[in-house]
Amino acid sequence: MDTQHPESSDNHPSRRRFLTFASTAGAVAALGGLPAFTASAAPLRPASSPLLSAAAAAKNQLWWRAPGSPTSMIQQGLPVGNGRLGALTSNDPAAELLTITDSTLWTGGRNDTLQSDGQFPYGRDDFGSLTLLAELTVDIPAHDLGSVDNYRRTLDLAQGFVSASYTLSGVTYRRQIFASRPDDVIVLYFSQQGGGSYTGTVSLAGTHGETTTANRAGHYASFGASFANGLKYGAAVTAHSSTGTVAADGTSISFRSCKDLTVVVSGGTNYAPDAAAGFRDPSVDPERLARTKVMAAAGHSASTLLYTHVADFRPVFEQQDINLGTSSTAQRRLDTWQRIQARYRDDVPDPELEAACLQFGRYLMISGSRGSLPMGLQGPWLDGNDPDWMGDYHTDINVQMNYWMADRTGLSDCFDAFADYCLAQLPSWTDVTRRLFNTSTNRFRNSSGKVAGWAVAFSTNPYGGSGWWWHPAGNAWLCQNLFEHYEFTQDRAYLERIYPLLKGAVEFWEARLITTTVTDASGTSREVLVDDSDWSPEQGPQDAKGITYAQEAVWNLFGTYRTATRVLGRDLSYGATVDGLRERLYLPVVSPTTGWLEEWMSPDNLGETTHRHLSPLFGLFPGDRIRPDDSTPKDILAGATALLTARGMNSYGWSNAWRSLCWARLKNAEKAYQLVVNNLRPSVNGSNGSASNLFDIMDMGGGRGIFQIDANFGTPSAMIEMLVYSRPGHVELLPALPAAWAASGSVSGVGVRGGFVADLKWRGGKVTQLTLRSVGGRDTTVFAGSTSRKVSLKPGASVTLSDFG
Numbered sequence: 001m002d003t004q005h006p007e008s009s010d011n012h013p014s015r016r017r018f019l020t021f022a023s024t025a026g027a028v029a030a031l032g033g034l035p036a037f038t039a040s041a042a043p044l045r046p047a048s049s050p051l052l053s054a055a056a057a058a059k060n061q062l063w064w065r066a067p068g069s070p071t072s073m074i075q076q077g078l079p080v081g082n083g084r085l086g087a088l089t090s091n092d093p094a095a096e097l098l099t100i101t102d103s104t105l106w107t108g109g110r111n112d113t114l115q116s117d118g119q120f121p122y123g124r125d126d127f128g129s130l131t132l133l134a135e136l137t138v139d140i141p142a143h144d145l146g147s148v149d150n151y152r153r154t155l156d157l158a159q160g161f162v163s164a165s166y167t168l169s170g171v172t173y174r175r176q177i178f179a180s181r182p183d184d185v186i187v188l189y190f191s192q193q194g195g196g197s198y199t200g201t202v203s204l205a206g207t208h209g210e211t212t213t214a215n216r217a218g219h220y221a222s223f224g225a226s227f228a229n230g231l232k233y234g235a236a237v238t239a240h241s242s243t244g245t246v247a248a249d250g251t252s253i254s255f256r257s258c259k260d261l262t263v264v265v266s267g268g269t270n271y272a273p274d275a276a277a278g279f280r281d282p283s284v285d286p287e288r289l290a291r292t293k294v295m296a297a298a299g300h301s302a303s304t305l306l307y308t309h310v311a312d313f314r315p316v317f318e319q320q321d322i323n324l325g326t327s328s329t330a331q332r333r334l335d336t337w338q339r340i341q342a343r344y345r346d347d348v349p350d351p352e353l354e355a356a357c358l359q360f361g362r363y364l365m366i367s368g369s370r371g372s373l374p375m376g377l378q379g380p381w382l383d384g385n386d387p388d389w390m391g392d393y394h395t396d397i398n399v400q401m402n403y404w405m406a407d408r409t410g411l412s413d414c415f416d417a418f419a420d421y422c423l424a425q426l427p428s429w430t431d432v433t434r435r436l437f438n439t440s441t442n443r444f445r446n447s448s449g450k451v452a453g454w455a456v457a458f459s460t461n462p463y464g465g466s467g468w469w470w471h472p473a474g475n476a477w478l479c480q481n482l483f484e485h486y487e488f489t490q491d492r493a494y495l496e497r498i499y500p501l502l503k504g505a506v507e508f509w510e511a512r513l514i515t516t517t518v519t520d521a522s523g524t525s526r527e528v529l530v531d532d533s534d535w536s537p538e539q540g541p542q543d544a545k546g547i548t549y550a551q552e553a554v555w556n557l558f559g560t561y562r563t564a565t566r567v568l569g570r571d572l573s574y575g576a577t578v579d580g581l582r583e584r585l586y587l588p589v590v591s592p593t594t595g596w597l598e599e600w601m602s603p604d605n606l607g608e609t610t611h612r613h614l615s616p617l618f619g620l621f622p623g624d625r626i627r628p629d630d631s632t633p634k635d636i637l638a639g640a641t642a643l644l645t646a647r648g649m650n651s652y653g654w655s656n657a658w659r660s661l662c663w664a665r666l667k668n669a670e671k672a673y674q675l676v677v678n679n680l681r682p683s684v685n686g687s688n689g690s691a692s693n694l695f696d697i698m699d700m701g702g703g704r705g706i707f708q709i710d711a712n713f714g715t716p717s718a719m720i721e722m723l724v725y726s727r728p729g730h731v732e733l734l735p736a737l738p739a740a741w742a743a744s745g746s747v748s749g750v751g752v753r754g755g756f757v758a759d760l761k762w763r764g765g766k767v768t769q770l771t772l773r774s775v776g777g778r779d780t781t782v783f784a785g786s787t788s789r790k791v792s793l794k795p796g797a798s799v800t801l802s803d804f805g
Contacts, residue, residue, distance in 0.1 A: 036104065036372065037084070037268025037286060042296070043182030045304060046311040052159060060158040060317075060359055062336040064692065067092040067145065067153060067164070073099055073383040074707045075683070075691035078155050078162045080186065082179040083370025083417075084268070086380025087136075087186055089177050091153045091164040093143040096175070096188065098136040101380040102233070103373045104271035104462065105131050108390075109229045111465035112432050118442030119469045120457050122390075125228075127459065127467035130391035132207040132382045133267050134223075134235045138188060140200040143168060155693075157356070157363040160313035161306070171196030176302075180309040181370060184293050187309075188263040189302035197244065198261050202253040204237040207385055214248040220294060221253055224287025229463075230280060234287025235267025238294045262302045266293040271373075271462065273424035279463050316366050319410030320749030322358055324741045325351035337682075337692040344681040344689075349740035354719070357680060360694050361405060361716035364709065365414045373462055374418040375402050379709045381695075388706045392467065393421075393460045395474035396537040397613065400481050401654055401710040404622065404661075404717040407488035408724075410749035410757070415485050419494070421462070422478060422501055428464020429454040430504060437470065443542060444470045446512045447532055453508030454501075458537070472512065472534055475505040476553035480622055483560040487728055490755030490776025490795075492567065499564055503571070506561045506578055509554050516545065518586060518601075528586035536599050537615045539607035546601040548588040549615035556623045558582035587625075588616065590639030596646060597639035610648040612655040614662060617644060621661045624727055628666050641666060652688055653679050653696035657714025664721040664736040672722050673738035679715050723747055728754040728777075733767045733784040733804075754780050755795075766804065773798035 051057075068076030068090040077088030077099065084104075090097040108128015111120055121127055143166075145151070153164035161178035171194035179186045190198055204212050206223050214221040224234035237253065239246050244258030255261055270284035297305060331350050334342060343350045368379040377398055378391045393399040399418070406415040433455045438445045456474045457466030479502050486495045513529040520526075530546030537549065558578050565575030590596065593603040599616035600606050617640060619625040626632050626640050644662050649671070651659070660675035683689035683697035686705025691697050696711035722736040724747075731752050742765040750758045755777025761769040767784040774793040782789045784804040791799055 036271060036273070036281070037102070037184075037284065037289060038281075039289060039292065040184065043308055045300075046307045049307055050311040050314055051307070052314075057156055057158060060156065060356070062155045062157065062356060062360070062694070064153050064337060065151060065335050067151070068693070070095070070097050073097070074381075074695060075697065076693055077381075077383070078153065078693055079364065079367060079381050080160070080162055080177055080179040081364075081367030081380055082181040082184065082186075083366075083368065084184070084372035084380070085133075085179055085186060085266070086368055087177075087179060088381050088383060089162050091162065091175070091177075093145055093148050093151070093164070093166055093168075093173070094140050096138040096140075098177070098186065098188075098265075099132060099383050100134045100136060100186065100235070100265065100267065101130070101382045102133045102268050103130070103368075103375070103380045104269045105133050105233055106231070106271075106462055107131060107227055107229060108461055109463045109465060110428060110432070111461070111463075111467060112436065114436055114439055114442070116441060118439045118445070120465075120467050122459060122467040124386070124390060127390065127392075127465060128229070128461050128463065129385070130376060130378070130382065130387055131385040133233065134265075135205050135207060136237060136263075136265050137203045137205075138190075138200065138263060139203070140198055142199065143173065155363075157359050158314060158317050159310045160317070160363070160367065161309070168196065170194055176306065178306065178309050179367065180297070180305060180312070182308050182312050183297045183305060185264050185266040185297045185305075187297070187302065187305050188265075189306070190258075190261040190263075192259060196259070198258045199256045200254070202237060202239050202255070202263055203251070204235060204265065206235070212251045214250055214252060216248050218291070218295070219246065219248050219253070220291055221248055221251065222287050222291050224285070230278075231269055231271060232284070232286050233267065233269040234285070234290050235265065236287065236290035236294045237263065237265040238298045239263045240298055260302075262298065264294045264297045264305075266290045266297075273420060275424065275427040275464055313366065316411065316413070317362065320362065320747070322355045322745075322747045324355045324745050325349075325743055327352040336694070340680060340690055340692070340694075341682045343677070351741060351745075354676065354680070354740075357676075357694065358409070358716040358719050361712045362409050362411060364712055365406060365409075365411050369406070369414040369417045372417060374399065374421045375709060377708055377710070381707070381709075388700075388708075389459065390461075390467070394458060395456050395460060395471055395478060396458055396615070397658065398654065398708070398710045400477055400622065401657065401714040401717070403481055403713075405713040405720075407485055407751040408717055408720040410751065412485070412489055412751065419482055419485065419498060422482060423497065425460065425462075425464050426454060426501060426504065429456055429466075432464070432466065433508065442470060444472055444533055444535070447514060448511065450511035451508075452511040453504040453506065455508055469535070471537075472508075472531065473550040473553045475508060476550070476557040477618075479505045479557050479560065480553065483564070484622070484753070487753040488751045488755070495564055496568060499568060499570065502557070502561050502564055505557055509557065510578070510581065513554075513581065513585075514545070516586075527584070529581060529584045530586045530601070536607070537613050539611050539613065540600060541606055544600045544606070546586050547615075548597065548599050549618050551586055551588060552616075552618040552623055552625065555582060555585050555587065555619075555625065558585070588619075588636075590635050594642075594646075595639060596643035597636065599643075609646050610651070612651050614644070614647060614655070614658050617662055620644070621658070621665050624665070649675060650678060650688075652698045652708070653711025654698075654708060654714055657711050657718050660715070660718035661721055664718055665725070667735050669722060669736040669738040672718060672736050673740060676715055676718060679711055720747070720750055724750045724752065724758055724760065726752040726754065726756075729780050730754075731756070731758065731772070731780055731782045733758075733760060733770060733782065734762060734765070737762070737765055752777070752780070756780060756793075768804075769800065769802045770804075771798055771800045
């Protein structure tokens with residue numbers, strides 16, 4: 001049965017905001033305009049409570065029986081964030097701790113003086129590092145953890161807040177913590193039932209040697225400072241109560257005999273996404289602005305601030321819902337950490353926990369990627385000033401994986417931060433590439449002597465700077481993400497704005513490719529275009545030509561650029577030239593020695609068999625040149641499958657997620673699912689897996705594990721790819737549905753390449769209903785098992801299909 005639905009304003013793509021900045025090639029319009037840390041109008045306040053009922057909220061809540069330790073905040077702290085500010089919360093009754101990060105608080109700079117080997121410096125002073133803004137503590141000495149009963153803390157994924165409750169001397173105490181995007185503050189609200197009170201101290205401390213000063217008359221405490229690179233920053237806190245005494249004095253705020261307490265904190269920097277201005281806004285005084293924001297928010301009740309936050313957060317979260325089946329009563333009785341351990345120990349599917357893993361990733365995306373810089377290796381959740389790899393943007397998988405999830409899980413607007421970042425960096429990337437890439441000592445330089453467009457290194461910062469080694473194919477991979485967002489949204493204005501990034505990357509590769517002669521199995525020789533001296537991330541020779549990763553990424557880049565020229569009606573002649581280059585590109589073959597798709601232009605395995613990176617499988621995922629259908633030669637498909645098999649099933653979280661995505665593309669449901677399960681295993685003593693707060697931990701050896709956020713996004717991406725695969729003109733339902741989820745389930749709000757959104761239901765492993773809504777797409781074909789259905793829609797319209805044989 002097909003049910004047509006008329007156009008509805010609810011189905012229209014979300015409104016976008018724009019800014020412009022100057023690039024070396026002229027004026028380039030950026031996307032959302034990072035509303036950084038700036039003064040803003042008072043937000044709209046909801047007329048009624050947007051809070052969910054307790055029963056409705058329980059579906060998307062994670063909970064624990066103990067607070068987080070201040071020495072294990074990465075593994076145990078619960079995250080909140082407003083897209084710019086992030087904080088980890090400990091929820092200790094006697095000593096609440098928040099480690100607060102502003103995503104723009106970076107040391108370092110442009111970093112454009114190369115080392116003697118032609119590569120970039122990579123340190124916390126030259127390249128720079130993301131750092132911690134402040135630590136906020138609320139000390140309540142009488143509420144010692146050893147004296148309380150019935151402790152419970154909860155992370156409400158759907159409403160965006162942390163809560164904790166406990167009883168002490170017959171009184172029930174409760175606290176709620178949330179990071180409000182509308183008010184641009186973090187709020188802590190302490191309440192009680194039963195006649196209790198709070199007495200203690202609120203302290204705000206910088207982490208770079210700053211001095212906090214309390215203002216008695218203003219009822220706040222604040223600090224401000226600047227880095228050696230000229231970046232100014234500051235933070236402020238205030239507190240108030242309807243009863244008792246609250247006073248600011250010295251360096252802190254004290255409170256006594258308060259039946260309730262509201263604490264409001266904010267902070268930020270004068271970072272601006274403008275290369276021409278040196279990435280600074282000199283008009284911003286961060287300390288003063290932080291004081292203004294906290295005092296403005298403190299003029300409203302805690303419930304008003306909470307309602308305003310939830311009214312902003314809930315509609316974003318509710319763009320996708322997922323049901324993978326029903327967990328057992330025994331599983332539901334366990335707290336989140338116990339469930340993670342039980343899932344691994346008993347090897348029994350826990351479908352609600354697995355769905356929560358996906359929703360936790362979405363919670364982090366909403367909390368960490370709205371209105372500021374994109375998320376790097378840890379997002380805005382640090383526990384100190386020395387994050388591994390500077391908390392930077394790694395361009396050989398990690399930042400790309402962070403943003404595969406956004407469009408697939410109903411969070412397209414969260415992708416804007418990534419696109420805005422690339423656009424803001426483009427002038428600097430272009431300048432540095434043209435001046436420095438062909439430095440004589442750069443082993444990756446273009447042997448032709450030509451250079452054009454832009455390139456990046458393996459690491460990038462927010463100041464137009466690169467770090468570590470040059471990464472020639474990094475530009476093509478960034479563009480793959482950028483163009484795929486257009487495929488999901490069909491937003492022509494967006495495509496117009498990222499066009500300079502696409503064209504610049506193409507120009508770089510037009511200058512870089514070299515000609516070589518290859519001879520095929522039949523003895524026929526031909527000239528092909530290959531990548532110059534390069535390194536397949538992050539293994540093997542550093543001077544290999546024609547590495548598979550680069551060949552696949554550039555093949556994809558040239559194809560997307562040609563599509564962009566046609567859609568926009570721009571540079572059609574140049575687009576045809578690029579088409580010609582694409583036809584001449586060498587594409588990988590299967591090694592007669594290993595039976596694998598070759599990673600290098602060699603039959604030999606020149607690296608580690610089980611290496612963490614799947615770079616030579618770029619054409620399988622995130623690309624889709626290699627498909628399990630008649631479009632791909634059988635030997636290539638078999639070689640790609642053999643290589644993926646050889647890589648193994650156990651690695652770091654992000655690597656497992658990538659493996660799962662590849663197995664999903666190959667329609668091997670059980671292997672894709674097993675890799676999701678592997679990422680859910682409990683991390684113990686730094687081992688690979690999930691910490692008690694669900695952060696993915698990466699084993700660095702010697703009992704040391706670090707948080708790397710990409711797996712928290714890559715794993716949900718894999719789960720969605722198991723349920724829906726798409727490319728423009730093609731939608732496949734349940735391509736890799738594992739037995740654990742097959743009985744019955746549903747998912748809504750799945751982004752579909754080609755400009756659609758899918759709501760899907762299934763039972764007994766078969767699709768029972770699909771609603772497909774157009775967000776700009778017009779024609780596609782839906783495949784479910786042996787059934788195919790052609791669909792034509794006007795933008796904004798939808799159709800419901802329920803007869804799949």
